[in-house]
Amino acid sequence: METPELSPAPFASQPQPLAGTADGAPLRRGANLELTIEDLAFGGKALAKVQGLVVFVENALPGDRVIATVYRRRRQYAESRAVKILEPSPARVPAPCSHVPICGGCRFQDLDYQEQLRHKQRQVEGCLEHLGRIHAAVRPVLPALELFHYRNKMEYSFGRDEKDAVTLGLHRRGFYDKPFDLERCFIATPISSEIVDFTREFARRENLPPYDLRRHTGLLRFLVVREGIRTGEVMVNLVASEAHPAFERLAAGLRERFPRIQSVVLNLTRRKAQIAVGEEERLLAGKPTILEELGGLTFEISSNSFFQTNTKQAERLLDTALEALALGGSERVLDVYSGTGTFTLPLAKRAAEAVGIESSAIAVRDAERNAARNGIRNARFWTGEALEVMGARLQGEGATFDAVLVDPPRAGLHPGVIQRLLELGAPRLVYVSCNPSTLGRDLGLLCESRYAVDWIQPVDMFPHTPHIECVAALRRIA
Numbered sequence: 001m002e003t004p005e006l007s008p009a010p011f012a013s014q015p016q017p018l019a020g021t022a023d024g025a026p027l028r029r030g031a032n033l034e035l036t037i038e039d040l041a042f043g044g045k046a047l048a049k050v051q052g053l054v055v056f057v058e059n060a061l062p063g064d065r066v067i068a069t070v071y072r073r074r075r076q077y078a079e080s081r082a083v084k085i086l087e088p089s090p091a092r093v094p095a096p097c098s099h100v101p102i103c104g105g106c107r108f109q110d111l112d113y114q115e116q117l118r119h120k121q122r123q124v125e126g127c128l129e130h131l132g133r134i135h136a137a138v139r140p141v142l143p144a145l146e147l148f149h150y151r152n153k154m155e156y157s158f159g160r161d162e163k164d165a166v167t168l169g170l171h172r173r174g175f176y177d178k179p180f181d182l183e184r185c186f187i188a189t190p191i192s193s194e195i196v197d198f199t200r201e202f203a204r205r206e207n208l209p210p211y212d213l214r215r216h217t218g219l220l221r222f223l224v225v226r227e228g229i230r231t232g233e234v235m236v237n238l239v240a241s242e243a244h245p246a247f248e249r250l251a252a253g254l255r256e257r258f259p260r261i262q263s264v265v266l267n268l269t270r271r272k273a274q275i276a277v278g279e280e281e282r283l284l285a286g287k288p289t290i291l292e293e294l295g296g297l298t299f300e301i302s303s304n305s306f307f308q309t310n311t312k313q314a315e316r317l318l319d320t321a322l323e324a325l326a327l328g329g330s331e332r333v334l335d336v337y338s339g340t341g342t343f344t345l346p347l348a349k350r351a352a353e354a355v356g357i358e359s360s361a362i363a364v365r366d367a368e369r370n371a372a373r374n375g376i377r378n379a380r381f382w383t384g385e386a387l388e389v390m391g392a393r394l395q396g397e398g399a400t401f402d403a404v405l406v407d408p409p410r411a412g413l414h415p416g417v418i419q420r421l422l423e424l425g426a427p428r429l430v431y432v433s434c435n436p437s438t439l440g441r442d443l444g445l446l447c448e449s450r451y452a453v454d455w456i457q458p459v460d461m462f463p464h465t466p467h468i469e470c471v472a473a474l475r476r477i478a
Helices: 113-132 190-205 246-257 311-325 344-349 361-373 386-397 415-424 436-446
Strands: 032-036 046-050 053-058 065-073 077-087 153-160 166-169 220-227 234-240 261-268 280-286 290-294 297-301 332-336 353-358 379-383 403-406 428-433 451-459 469-476
Touching: 032 046, 032 053, 032 077, 053 065, 113 436, 113 451, 153 190, 166 190, 190 220, 190 234, 190 246, 234 246, 246 261, 246 280, 290 311, 297 344, 297 361, 311 344, 311 403, 311 428, 311 451, 311 469, 332 344, 344 353, 344 361, 344 379, 353 361, 353 386, 361 379, 379 386, 386 415, 403 415, 415 436, 428 436, 436 469
Parallel strands: 053 077, 234 261, 332 353, 332 403, 353 379, 403 428
Antiparallel strands: 032 065, 046 053, 065 077, 153 166, 153 220, 220 234, 261 280, 290 297, 428 469, 451 469
């Protein structure tokens, strides 16, 4: 294998000796170190050690021998960036995407997929053991069915390049305000990259200014492309600071060029936050939603509703959750953080009743519409924050449930929600998690007195990234 050169220019200086400084620190900012990468830390950074000190290394993989430059020094660790690979890891493979060296997205395309799974498995086990003192069986990771072009939703950012031309693509690694021009994304569907190219050329031709994150001026902010993997329907969502007459021409041009586009919407936002969600939505062309099929059901998806971004792996996640719940048809099931009903509706088909709790009124509206579309009449949705709803509705009504499913955001469960779950005391509890660290923390609290974990099933929803989903099956023991 040809040795990869990571620096834009040849590396001139030699690694500096690890001489101790006056305060006893073995290295300092700007030091050039020769390192052998030992492992991957949680979150995806490579890890090496120098005289017992942990050094995190960007742009490196386990097994690499690299020259790295320290850019941040702390008392217990240092952060560095590999500038030259002296000897590549045996686990390195050619990455098909040319953007891998700079992209902040799927950074592990050049790591053998079996090695990716091995590291994810070990990180799940480590988080559960060290953060939750959980020693239950962790099943082998369910690998992805498709390693590329698996995402049904992608968010792209507008910006300017060094020549002041409009750019449209993904963010450079480590920068929130420097998107690069995307040629082709290997985790997005092919039509998504083509839509990016068409939209970028239109913006340049029409002289539409991108939004400046520092000055908070300009027009174009995001382009979001969603695709129904099973239906082929495509939605294009343009996020801008204000309306512009050119947007209707863009919508017409997109639908003419790409007949599969069924919906073009405009989301307007004047917020400074870098979030691709609008305060006002306008339909530019077509219909306001697209359709997707999952688990034998059909879902309507609107521009701002949550839907699992890997359709095929989401079905495996759903099947695993259903296995853990082991429903017989007579149960009353609660789904906390229910979103658009991705879990609630399949649960309702297998139970006497399913109740979803969701804070987003838009998501609840979509969930109710999806229930009606699929002829499901035994699903109900309560709108509000989980802590408040579980306090007011469940305690006020004296409600009981035979099984509970929770699927919280990356931050995990609020301590108050954990307390409500303990008070509710459903015989079966299933925790779907997108963050092993908060999963470990929360399982530790749930299992202090009332629950025990039967097993945990990791599911790889996002190949080539450090992210991993898990399904934990719990049973009440007290």
